């Protein structure tokens with residue numbers, strides 16, 4: 001049986017609107033878990049609940065749609081900032097250089113965020129999140145604002161890195177194609193209070209990607225978020 005991280009009995013409402021009602025989800029350890037759902041269904045809310053889970057306090061990295069780099073620090077210092085209390089200066093240097101190199105941005109080390117393209121900044125943001133010794137990486141539509149080519153390149157590097165390091169990632173998106181490209185386990189979310197309409201293990205599925213895409217489209221078609 002595959003190792004999972006269980007999140008049980010999640011309850012969350014905004015006013016009268018119940019988003020989660022005793023909701024349960026088993027996140028696959030060491031894999032890229034994707035939460036795929038229509039806009040407004042409650043994906044970001046789930047990430048916030050998970051980020052607040054006391055079992056993982058201080059062990060979670062969060063990557064947002066827009067990078068959260070500190071503008072007045074260069075890329076090296078941005079990465080060093082999150083590692084300061086965790087590692088010695090020597091270890092920090094090795095870790096930072098490793099992730100800069102994995103993400104092909106070693107030459108950006110001394111540059112400030114404003115001197116980089118959106119794609120480079122997002123690479124730096126991903127590098128920083130990976131460098132942090134977190135058990136779980138939460139990603140909220142991290143590839144949304146990138147053009148197609150940049151997105152594909154970053155997704156490829158990101159996937160390789162995640163597989164190599166066996167990191168547990170929870171990524172949310174409303175984009176079916178992106179979900180199929182980036183993840184290896186997909187939860188399709190339905191209407192509120194949120195229910196899981198379908199789950200796909202892309203490692204283990206004998207279904208063609210195109211068939212899964214069609215199925216998800218149909219699932220999305222039958223309800224309004």
Ligand SMILES: Nc1ncnc2c1ncn2[C@@H]1O[C@H](COP(=O)(O)OP(=O)(O)OP(=O)(O)O)[C@@H](O)[C@H]1O
Pocket residue numbers: 014019037038039040041042043044045046174
């Ligand atoms: N702080 C808040 N107060 C009131 N309602 C909120 C709050 N945050 C989110 N909501 C509502 O809860 C619902 C779920 O929001 P959430 O941001 O989790 O959805 P989402 O699936 O991440 O959407 P998107 O894909 O558009 O980012 C939405 O209807 C949203 O308007």
